[in-house]
Amino acid sequence: MDSAEQQGDESIVWENPDTPANVDDYVFVKGKRMVRPYFFEFICHVKKRWAGKTIVDLFSGEFRQRPREYYIQAVQRGRLRVGGMRVTPLYVVRDSDKISHFVHRHEPPVLAEPVTVLEKTADVITVIKPASVPVHPCGQYRKNTVVGILEAEHKTGQLFPIHRLDRLVSGLLILARNAKTADEFRQEIEGGRVHKQYVAKVKGVFPAHEVALHAAVTYDAREGISTCRVETTTEKDNKGKEACTKFQRLSTDGLHSIVRCEPVTGRTHQIRVHLQHLGHPIANDYLYLQVHPPKRTLEETTADTAARKARSVSNDLSKDNDSGVNITACRKIHITEDTHTPLYSEASSGHARKKTDRQLENQGVGGGTQSVVSCLTDLVSDCHSVEHTSTPDDLAESNCEEGKIKTTEIHPEAVMESDPPKSSSQPFVLDHLCTHCPSLGPSGYKQDDEGLWLHCVRYASASWSYECPLPSWAL
Incomplete structure (x- = not known):
């Protein structure tokens, strides 16, 4: 790395897990909450099974979201x-x-x-968790979490979720504001002294009488899916964990039923797999609607995403661009100038494509910022070659005219459905080494999340009770 390049990286402000989220970190685009890309330091400690590998072999083998060439460049650039x-x-x-x-x-x-904040005291915050939002930082999510959003919008400081809701589940979420309160809640939950209540929208006409299902649940952590079976006293499955859920139909329209669900135990996906076992799966639960869902390890994604993708393909409903190339990606960026580093981007084929300055020069294009603009122009061509939902007016606003891109005039808000309060109009920086730029989100990520029709309504013990309103689909 020469001194100019080194100065470029050294001038970056790197965030870490303790860096709080701010309101200006978020962009709202077509019904989605997105996070402006930011520079971040991941820290890990080498596991015993990793020892003895070269650093490039380790990262290219364990973290395959990026190509091997990226990790070589990353090591060389520090x-x-x-x-x-x-x-x-x-x-x-x-x-x-x-x-x-x-x-x-x-x-x-x-x-x-x-x-939505329901109640806020010195010790507890209760909120309505939206579907698709993780509770706390995990995997690719950090700021786009309930904890991150609350910190950005309410400056809540450190929070301790006292129970978990799956990412696709909505409803009541209780968060303690200190470790002592969190420990008191957890002791009651683990002691079985807390009554939990959910509502679900299921397929078919659920029985009118109360149903109490005792069926052991086995969770396959590798594939991200649970199975269950009713055990007899003479046939015990040592792998399954005892589980019980009580169900009561609240209403039905002949096609679907609204069912109250009261899990007595707390196994992974317990309500979802128990409803499947009863023949009334949640009506939009793609993972448990299928008899043989796809293996997420083959798809290299989450179990729910793999199931949703398979369902769409089987119904011939998926006609979206699966390239990860976003027409709006051409509208919103400042560019960092770099004349020595290859730019990696995702082409419409889904395979990583590398363009070096020498290759660009052979096409009559110079290095640095112009090189980046050339790659963006290629992405625009890819955008026009696939199906999308943009109207002619949308395309007219995209600043993609005759293969040229005006990168400094359009901000993320240009593609918003509406400007949320306190939203910043500051563009984000395009990184010279990033494999996801120029997209706002991760390249190749299909933005078609749909929340499950499963909603947490109430948590209560002998000394406290918290509730939240029903969702629109349950009214």
Whole structure:
């Protein structure tokens, strides 16, 4: 790295897990809440099974979202460091090495519904969690979480969720504001002294009488799916965990039923798999509507996403562009100038494509910012070659005229359905080494999330009770 390049990276302000989210971090685009890409330091410690591998072999094998060439570049540019020190691509990692990976982080979008605060005291905050929003940082999500959004909008400080809701589930979420309160709640929950209540919209006409199902649940963590079976006293499944859920039909229209669900135990996907076992799965639960859902390890995605994709393909409903190329990606960016580093982008084929400055020069294009603009022009061509839902007026506003892109005139808000309060119009920076730029979200990520028709309504014990309103689909 020459001094100019080094100065470029050294001037970046790198966020870390303790950096709080701010209101200006979010952009609202066509019903989605998105996060402006930001520079972030991931820290990991080498596991025993990783020791003995080169740093490039380790990351290209364990973290396959990016191509091997990216990790070589990252090591050479000091974006992958060991113990705070720069190393070579041939460095062999050792057990307990501390590795920092400096990345341009793109978070997946979530539905743009608000995180509504129901009650706020010195010890507890209760909210209505929107479907599709994770509770706390996990995987690719950090700011696009309930905890992150509350910090950005209400400056809540550290929060302790006292129970969990799956990402696609909506409803009541209780968060403690200190460790002591969180521990008191958890003791009651683990002691079985808390009554939990959900509502679900299921397929078919559910029985009118109360149904109490005792069926052991086995969760396959690798594939992200649960199965259940009713055990007899002579046939015990040592792998399954005892589980019980009580159900009561609230209403039906002959096609679907609204059912109250009261889990006595708390197993992973318990309500979802128990409803499937009864022949009345949640009506939009693609994972448990299928008898043989696809394996997420083959799809390299979450179980729900793999199931949703398979369902769409089987119904011949998926005609969207699966390339990860977003027409709106051409509208919103400042560009960092770099004349030496290859730019990696996702082409419409879904395979990584590398363009070096030399290749661009062969096409009559110079290096630096102009090189980036050329790659963006290629992406615009890809955009026009696939099906999309933009109208001619939308395309007229895209600043893509005769293969040229005006990168500094359009902000993310130009593609918003409406400007939310306190929304910033500041563009985000395009990183020279990022494999996701110029998209707002991760490349290749289909933005078609739909919340499950499963909603947490009430948590109560002998000494406290919290409730939230029913969702529109249950009224």
